[in-house]
Amino acid sequence: MEDKKFISTIELAKILGISRIAVYKKIKSGKIKAKKVGRNFVIAKKDLGGITGKELTKRQKSEIEKAVRKTIREYGETLRLLGST
Numbered sequence: 001m002e003d004k005k006f007i008s009t010i011e012l013a014k015i016l017g018i019s020r021i022a023v024y025k026k027i028k029s030g031k032i033k034a035k036k037v038g039r040n041f042v043i044a045k046k047d048l049g050g051i052t053g054k055e056l057t058k059r060q061k062s063e064i065e066k067a068v069r070k071t072i073r074e075y076g077e078t079l080r081l082l083g084s085t
Contacts, residue, residue, distance in 0.1 A: 006035070006042035015052065 012032075013020045026032040027041055032051055034041040043051070072079065 004045065006044055007048075009034075009041050009043070012043050012051070015048070 007015075009020050009023045009027075013023045016023070023032065024041070027034045032043060033047055034043050
Protein backbone atom coordinates (compact mmCIF):
# COMPACT_ATOMS: atom_id res chain seq x y z
CA MET A 1 0.00 0.00 0.00
CA GLU A 2 1.37 3.41 -0.97
CA ASP A 3 1.72 5.89 1.88
CA LYS A 4 0.77 9.19 0.23
CA LYS A 5 1.70 12.49 1.84
CA PHE A 6 -0.98 14.41 -0.05
CA ILE A 7 -4.63 13.92 -0.96
CA SER A 8 -6.56 15.32 -3.89
CA THR A 9 -9.41 17.81 -3.75
CA ILE A 10 -11.79 14.98 -4.69
CA GLU A 11 -10.61 12.88 -1.73
CA LEU A 12 -10.93 15.84 0.63
CA ALA A 13 -14.41 16.59 -0.67
CA LYS A 14 -15.45 13.01 0.16
CA ILE A 15 -13.92 13.23 3.65
CA LEU A 16 -15.69 16.52 4.40
CA GLY A 17 -18.93 15.54 2.69
CA ILE A 18 -18.90 18.63 0.46
CA SER A 19 -18.54 19.22 -3.26
CA ARG A 20 -15.20 19.60 -5.01
CA ILE A 21 -16.22 23.15 -5.93
CA ALA A 22 -16.73 23.93 -2.21
CA VAL A 23 -13.22 22.61 -1.53
CA TYR A 24 -11.82 24.90 -4.26
CA LYS A 25 -13.64 27.88 -2.75
CA LYS A 26 -12.14 27.10 0.67
CA ILE A 27 -8.68 26.85 -0.90
CA LYS A 28 -9.09 30.16 -2.73
CA SER A 29 -10.31 31.89 0.46
CA GLY A 30 -7.36 30.51 2.45
CA LYS A 31 -9.45 28.33 4.76
CA ILE A 32 -7.71 25.23 3.40
CA LYS A 33 -3.97 25.23 2.79
CA ALA A 34 -3.16 23.53 -0.52
CA LYS A 35 -0.30 23.20 -2.97
CA LYS A 36 -0.79 23.62 -6.70
CA VAL A 37 0.56 20.73 -8.76
CA GLY A 38 0.09 21.35 -12.45
CA ARG A 39 -3.53 22.40 -12.89
CA ASN A 40 -4.69 20.71 -9.69
CA PHE A 41 -4.39 21.29 -5.96
CA VAL A 42 -3.24 18.78 -3.36
CA ILE A 43 -3.63 18.94 0.40
CA ALA A 44 -0.98 17.67 2.84
CA LYS A 45 -2.27 14.83 5.00
CA LYS A 46 -0.57 16.43 8.01
CA ASP A 47 -2.99 19.37 7.67
CA LEU A 48 -6.14 17.21 7.78
CA GLY A 49 -6.60 17.51 11.55
CA GLY A 50 -7.12 21.25 11.33
CA ILE A 51 -9.34 20.98 8.27
CA THR A 52 -11.65 18.33 9.68
CA GLY A 53 -11.85 19.96 13.10
CA LYS A 54 -10.25 17.02 14.84
CA GLU A 55 -7.35 19.10 16.06
CA LEU A 56 -7.62 21.04 19.30
CA THR A 57 -7.10 24.79 19.28
CA LYS A 58 -4.79 26.46 21.81
CA ARG A 59 -7.85 27.73 23.67
CA GLN A 60 -9.38 24.24 23.86
CA LYS A 61 -6.08 22.80 25.11
CA SER A 62 -5.86 25.54 27.74
CA GLU A 63 -9.43 24.85 28.94
CA ILE A 64 -8.68 21.12 29.22
CA GLU A 65 -5.46 21.76 31.15
CA LYS A 66 -7.32 24.11 33.51
CA ALA A 67 -10.03 21.50 34.13
CA VAL A 68 -7.43 18.81 34.83
CA ARG A 69 -5.58 21.04 37.33
CA LYS A 70 -8.87 21.85 39.10
CA THR A 71 -9.82 18.17 39.26
CA ILE A 72 -6.43 17.22 40.69
CA ARG A 73 -6.61 20.07 43.21
CA GLU A 74 -10.11 19.09 44.38
CA TYR A 75 -9.94 15.30 44.08
CA GLY A 76 -6.21 14.55 44.15
CA GLU A 77 -6.29 12.36 47.26
CA THR A 78 -9.31 10.40 45.99
CA LEU A 79 -7.66 9.88 42.61
CA ARG A 80 -4.45 8.72 44.32
CA LEU A 81 -6.38 6.21 46.43
CA LEU A 82 -8.30 4.94 43.41
CA GLY A 83 -5.07 4.53 41.47
CA SER A 84 -3.48 2.41 44.19
CA THR A 85 -6.22 -0.26 44.15
